[in-house]
Amino acid sequence: AVTWVEVGAWTYNYSDQGDYTWEQARNYCQTFFTDLVAIQNKREIEHLNESVPFHGRYYWIGIRKLGGTWTWVGTRKALTKEAENWAAGEPNNRRSNQDCVEIYIKRQRESGKWNDEPCNRRKRALCYQASCQPFPCSQRGECVETIKSYRCKCYPGFHGPECEDVVQCAKLEPKGARMNCSHPFGDFSYNSTCAFECQEGFERRGASTLRCLPSQQWSAETPTCTAVACPQLAAPERGRVDCSHPHGTFAFNSTCAFSCQEGFEPTGVRRSGAPAALRRLNLIYPVSETCSPTAAIACPVLSAPDRGELNCSHLHGDFAFGSTCAFSCQTGFALMGSESRECTATGTWTGDAPRCEAIACPVLSAPARGELNCSHLHGDFAFGATCAFSCQTGFALRGPESRECTATGTWTGDAPRCEAITCPVLSAPDRGELNCSHLHGDFAFGSTCAFSCQTGFVLTGLESRECTATGTWTGDAPRCKAVACPVLSAPDRGELNCSHLHGDFTFGSTCAFSCQMGFALMGLESRECTAMGTWTGGAPQCEAITCPVLSAPDRGELNCSHLHGDFAFGSKCAFSCQTGFALRGSESRECTATGTWTGDAPRCEVIKCSALVTPKMGEAACSHLHGDFAFGSTCAFSCQMGFVLMGSESRECTATGTWTGDTPQCKAISCPVLDSPSRGQLSCSHVHGNFTYNSTCTFSCEEGFVRMGAEVLLCAATGNWTRHPPVCAEDGAPFLKQVLAYSSGTALAVAGVVLSGILIALLAKRLSDREEKKKLLNPTSDLGSPGIFTNAAYDANL
Incomplete structure (x- = not known):
């Protein structure tokens, strides 16, 4: 994350996550902003110290030691003493590797001061976002950031808020000279250059080239063209001269006519100003106008001037009246004085004795960045003088190494110049940029080129190179190498x-x-x-890839193996059920690459047993744990009164779907089989089987016989007959039959007083049989226990 502090025309920025080496911090700032902060004044330091939060390792700023000099890396300018803000005792360059600078933000002591540190230490990056545009100050000045604004520091020759105005020099209007100008920034403005030439017969006075300087002044005065001058002519003795001067007295194209007094006649030729070409060679015509007299008067003998020659013509004798002597000089010398002298009628020579002086060449000066060493044979910068040229270190001579003053008053060769020794033209490294400053010309001696790389590339090699006096660059060509990231590897799987x-x-x-x-x-x-x-x-x-989490089915279990994580691709789950339950569906499922399970979700269904039927004349009481007649169901069986259970009293549904035990039945309780009495008959009705519970048997005797015992016997639930079977006895007492037939129990009690014991017993037996028969006919009456008859005599009599 990045936090910033607004400051008018630009922003300060700093990293608030992670610390970087100095190179990484600069790369970070150049990637997301402009560069590491370039602190320009004390006010800026105060503002940063107030606005940026404290960090224990402090912050990197854009100062680094380059070539032993502390330099603002953003501008490539050396740190000045006035701008330094070092903490006490700093920089100390401990261990000789502290080439980068940190700032103490909100430090308890010396807050806002600087300290030199090793560049591989890790600190936060303190950046700035420039307000200067990509091409600021009309590209005619340096954009200087200031708090809340910026200003343009214009290059020489420009002015204005954005350096949009160009320095103007006065318009040149030379007289008599041809002018050829180039105006890179407008007519007669900064860096305008004008070259001047003169017509034939005229020579330039002043510099050949003028340049408009940043001071609004031309580099020299405007040159002029003046006509080439010839030596002044004098009227001959006994004669006169009449001249016309179109370009100045005795100058180029001047014409002179000579005439003599009466008695004399002119000797010689008409003379005019020497052509420019001859003038440049310092040659003049070797004849002069003279007037010859009629008598020969002798004049002093003349001799040739030093470095000159004498040529005389004698009309009336050697060196006599009328003799004319012409003077000339050796090559490289010019005649100063009369070119000829004539012996007059008075015996004197016209004019003065001439002399030969070495022809002068223009004074030479050393070329810029060079030196001049001259030897003079016949005077300073005169014929025969030789000047040798040399250049300062880092500059090479372009032109002749020496020049000689010739007989024509000109120097051999052209004026040499000292040009800065050039180095091979540098180009920006691939994926990088090149920023050069040229002192003496593009890629020449003294040129310094700084290299930087595009975002994402780091410079390998020197950050700057300088063109040396040998025409080679310091160091090797740097390269921009892409910033490396850690090598990545494929994730597992x-x-x-x-x-x-x-x-x-x-x-x-x-x-x-x-x-x-x-x-x-x-x-x-x-x-x-x-x-x-x-x-x-x-x-x-x-x-x-995960599949939905599986769970064991109800009444079942789940057993899974996981290759790549719980319930994920490759997991296999096997299903099973508890005892008494059967699996319905897939026995196993596998998690597929699509995140789904193979098969459908299984379920555990309870094992069923066949439905049980309640036995006839019985009852069944069942409890069902998991459903009707399913595993765990238990049924208990019982029978109605008079019936006994044959088989299992209870049955349970097992895990195999079968019932324990056998199918029970309710069987009627059996009583002993009855036989017909002797002399009697037996008639039985059987509800549940022969001689079983609720079977009823009725006894009867043949005529003449009397039943002794109960008439009807019932098979009870206990498996016993309600009475002992009766017997048939021979009938011998009709009277007793009547009594027994029509007497109640009470009557028997009274009668028993008067009757004998045998009679009482007999009556009681008959009464008992009568009551038993009533009970058989009335099912609701208490049957009681069957009577036990032990006296066989009584039974037989009854």
Whole structure:
């Protein structure tokens, strides 16, 4: 994350996550902003100290030692004493490797001061976002950041808020000279250059080239063209001269006519100003106008001047009246004085004795950045003088190494100049930029070129190179190497596919991640190597595709094996059921690559037993744990009164779907089989089987016999007859029959007093049989226990 503080025309920025080396911090600032902060004054330091938060390792700023000089890296300018803000005792360059600078933000002591530190230490980056535009100050000045604004520091020759105005020099209007000008910034403005030439017969007075300087002045006065001058002519003795001067007295194109007094006649020729070409050679005509007399008068003998010659013609004798002597000089010398003298009628020579002086050449000066060493044979810068030229270190001579003053008053060769020795033209490294300052010409001696790299590239080699006096650059050519990121590897169970723009795993490399079948990518699908040497995002992982969590079916169990994580791709789950339950559906399921399970969810169904039927004349009481007649169901059986259970009293539904035990039945209780009495008959009705519960048997006797015992016997639930079977006895007492037939029990009691014991017993027996028969006919009456008859005599009598 980045936090910034607004400050009018630009922003200060700082990193609030992570610390960087100085190089990484600058790369960070150049990537997201302009550069590491360039602090320009005390007020700026105060503002930073107030606005930026405290950090224990402090902040890097844009100062670094380059070539032993503390330099603002953003502007490549050396740190001045006035701008220094070092803490006490700093910089101390401890261990000789402290080439970078930190600022103490909100430090308890010396807050806002600077300290030199090793560049590989890690600190926060303190950056600035420039307010200057990409092409500020009309590209005619340096954009200087200031708090709340910026200003343009214009290069020489320009002025104005944005350096938009150009210095103007006065318009040149030379007289008599041809002018040819070039105006890079407008007519007669800064760096305008004008060259001047003169017509034939005229020579220039002043510099040949003028340049408009930043001071609004021309580099020299405007030159003029003046006519080439010839020596002044005098009238001959006994004669006169009449001249016309179109360009000045005795100058180029002047014409003179000579005449003599009476008695004399002119000798010689008409003379005119020497052509420019002859003038430049310092030659004049060797004859003069003279007037010859009629008598020969002798004059002093003349001799040739030093470095000259004498040529005389004698009309009336050697050196006599009328003799004319012409003077000339050796090559390289010019006649100063009369070119000829004539012997007059008075015996004197016209004019003065001439002399030969060495022809002068223009004074030479040393070329800029060079030196001049001259030897003079016949006077300073005169014929025969030789001047040798040399240049300062770093400059090479262009032109002749020496010049000689010739007989024509000109120097051999052209004026040499000292040009800065050039180095091979440098080009920006691939993916980088080049910023050069040229003192003496493009890529020449003294030129300094600073190298920088585009975002995402780091400079390998020197940050700057200088053109030396030998025409070579210091150091080797640097390269811009893409910032490297850590090598990435494919995630476990995944694959990696990278494209590299500038080298393996470097700035601009993009890596796409994918996973094997059954695995899903968790994280970014691709990562890119940034200019900071870090990858975007975090490392992705391939996690097995998960299926919904399975649970054991009700009344069942689940047993899973997991290859790549719980319930994930490759997991297998086996299903089983508890005892008494059967699995319905897949016995096992597998998690597929699509995140779904094979098969359907199984279930455990309770094992069923066949439905039980209640036995006839019985009852069944069942309890069902898991459903009717299913595993765990228990049925208890019982029978109605008079019936006995045959088989299992209870049955349980087992895990195999079968019942324990056998099928029970209710069987009627059996009584002993009855036989017909002797002399009697037996008639039985059987409800539940022969001689079983509720069977009824009726006894009867043949005529003449009397039943002794109960007439009707009932098979009770106990398995016994209600009475003992009766017997048939021979009938011998009719009277007793009547009594027994019509007497109640009470009557028997009274009668018993008077009757004998045998009679009482007999009556009681008959009464008892009568009551028993009533009970048989009335099912609701208490049957009681069957009577036990032990006296066989009584039974037989009854």
